[in-house]
Amino acid sequence: MSSADFLTDFHHVATIGATPHQGVDRQAATAEDAQSRAWFSKWVTDAGYTLHVDGIGNMFGLIEWTLGAPYVLVGSHLDSQPLGGRFDGAYGVLAALHAARNVDELVTKSGAVPPFNLAVVNWFNEEGGRFAPSVMGSSVFAGLFDQEKMLDVTDLAGVTARAALADTGYLGTDPRPVTVSYAEIHIEQGRILEREEIAIGVVDRSWYTQKLDIEVLGEQSHTGATAMADRHDALVAAAKIILMVREVTYDFVDEAIVSSVGQLTLEPNSPIVVARRVRLVADLRSGDPEIVQAARATLLEKMAALALEHDIKINVTDFDIRPIRYFPENGLQLAEQAAARAGLSTRRIQTMAGHDSVAMNTIVPSIMLFIPSVDGVSHCEREFSTDADMVAGLAVLTEVTTDLIHGALVDAVPSLAAASTARV
Numbered sequence: 463m464s465s466a467d468f469l470t471d472f473h474h475v476a477t478i479g480a481t482p483h484q485g486v487d488r489q490a491a492t493a494e495d496a497q498s499r500a501w502f503s504k505w506v507t508d509a510g511y512t513l514h515v516d517g518i519g520n521m522f523g524l525i526e527w528t529l530g531a532p533y534v535l536v537g538s539h540l541d542s543q544p545l546g547g548r549f550d551g552a553y554g555v556l557a558a559l560h561a562a563r564n565v566d567e568l569v570t571k572s573g574a575v576p577p578f579n580l581a582v583v584n585w586f587n588e589e590g591g592r593f594a595p596s597v598m599g600s601s602v603f604a605g606l607f608d609q610e611k612m613l614d615v616t617d618l619a620g621v622t623a624r625a626a627l628a629d630t631g632y633l634g635t636d637p638r639p640v641t642v643s644y645a646e647i648h649i650e651q652g653r654i655l656e657r658e659e660i661a662i663g664v665v666d667r668s669w670y671t672q673k674l675d676i677e678v679l680g681e682q683s684h685t686g687a688t689a690m691a692d693r694h695d696a697l698v699a700a701a702k703i704i705l706m707v708r709e710v711t712y713d714f715v716d717e718a719i720v721s722s723v724g725q726l727t728l729e730p731n732s733p734i735v736v737a738r739r740v741r742l743v744a745d746l747r748s749g750d751p752e753i754v755q756a757a758r759a760t761l762l763e764k765m766a767a768l769a770l771e772h773d774i775k776i777n778v779t780d781f782d783i784r785p786i787r788y789f790p791e792n793g794l795q796l797a798e799q800a801a802a803r804a805g806l807s808t809r810r811i812q813t814m815a816g817h818d819s820v821a822m823n824t825i826v827p828s829i830m831l832f833i834p835s836v837d838g839v840s841h842c843e844r845e846f847s848t849d850a851d852m853v854a855g856l857a858v859l860t861e862v863t864t865d866l867i868h869g870a871l872v873d874a875v876p877s878l879a880a881a882s883t884a885r886v
Contacts, residue, residue: 465853468560472852475501475540475556476548485843486548490541490587490598491519491626498540498552499632502584505559509566511582515634518602518609519586519627522639523559525566526579533639534866535826536561536859537583538646538818539599543591547845549649551588553833553852557647558582561860565867576867577875581639585818586627593623594743595782600818603638604825618727643871644822647831647859649847651815653838661854663811663832664797665789668820670751672783674744674758676703676765679775682730682738697728697737699772706764707744710757719748719757720814747814751786787820793829796870800861806854815840827871829862831855 478501479486479494488494499521506513506523514522524533538554562582569576585603590596593615601607613624627633650656655663680696704723711719722745729739744761748754762778769776794810801808811832813820819830833855836846869875 465856468556468853468856469849471505471560472553472556475552479542480548481545481843483843484548485545485845486542486552487545488540488542489544489592490589491592491623491630491632493630495541496630496632499584499630502540502555502559506582509563514636514639515632516603516636516638517634518599518612519623519632519634520599520603520638521584521632522636523562523582524579524639525562525581527569528575528577528579531577531579532642533579533581534863535581535583535639535641535644535822536646536863537585538648539585539588541587541589541591543589543841545843546589546591546841547839547843549835549845549847550651550840551648553847553855554646554648555582555584557852557856557859560856561863564860565863568864569867577869578642578867578872579639580863580867581641586632587623588818592617593626597816597818597821598623600821604821606821606824641822641826643826643866644819644828645831645859645862645866646817646819646822646829647833647855648817649840649845650811650832650835651838651840652835654811655809655832655834656836656838658809659807660809661806661833661851662797662801662808662858664794664801664808665813665819665830665832666794666810667749667789667812668784668787668816669747669749669812669814670754670784670786671745671747671816672754672758673781674746674761675779675781676700676742676744677777678703678740678742679777680736680738680772681774683736685734685736688736693736694772694774695736696740696774699768699774699776700726700728700737700740700742702768703742703744703765703776706761710760713757713760714753718750719746719753721746721757749786749812784816784820787823789819789823789830790827790871793827793871796865797829797831797858797862800865801858803861804854804857806858829866831858831862
């Protein structure tokens, strides 16, 4: 298939759940996500591949050249953040589908049977915007999260992931492919590649991340009749916590740590009632775990003092703690060599964001590639990468995938003579 075919497919998928300003809104297991899943399913079956859906909603397009052989897995995710960008995740899935088709054509033309089969994956709920935590489907696949516990996670409306998947028809029962390696391509979501005019980022490690689930408990009262001195306003205290989360980064050198509060709910959420309860989630990330721990300690100390000052209660729970994960050196070199064959420049880069590849790297050798993001913008409608950069990334992913199905990164490669049947 040509690069034009890839771009046609990519820009079509960008119309599914499209928003007014060229973004998408396809949160996990919504009607819009189901439409993108239906598109994935049709593409896979039209290509003559086998579709599997597992018990957490991950979708696999299986290309079996050798009966019984394990699989190289390539892919990403089609779900998005609310009012998210059309490139995040979706580019990786579309590039994986077309890389797989390219590799399948090469195998057919060569007549040689590779030792490993190939599967393209669309992971469930990578974004975590509707169901927390993020990177859910790949983490269940990797054994990092328990499937039943994840299916019981609820969104803000109280709907479980299990019910949402069942309602959309994607709570599957198919077996998961036995996997030997994994590759994923993604937009950078930062501006390093664009600033340095580098075509491909080769990810060598992830950042340390953790979240704080913060509950602020005050006292509900009348916004008009209650004297200011008598109020125990949970929302006022929460507002100060939000500023603390931002300002704690000033204790360290520039860009050593990033932080934010991205979710907040309050009760009773009435215009004439002082808030009695606020729940917010703080996100701390750094390339150095000690910096995150120092920031956390500072925040806990300041929140304890704030609780006394406002005569309220603040409960803090650590969750979603993710250590630094290092990608294998031989995988980094393989990716760099693949890019060189395609005539493209590379640099090694860290990922500050979470990705399915980070979860997969805990069970099989994994490769993570980045293409440039214009202005480094992501998780919003203005997110953008050029067609030329996407096509260049597809070329590298095709090279990487070809190497992987022939046994790169795998210590013991099955003998080709042992293959009983090949689909060529």
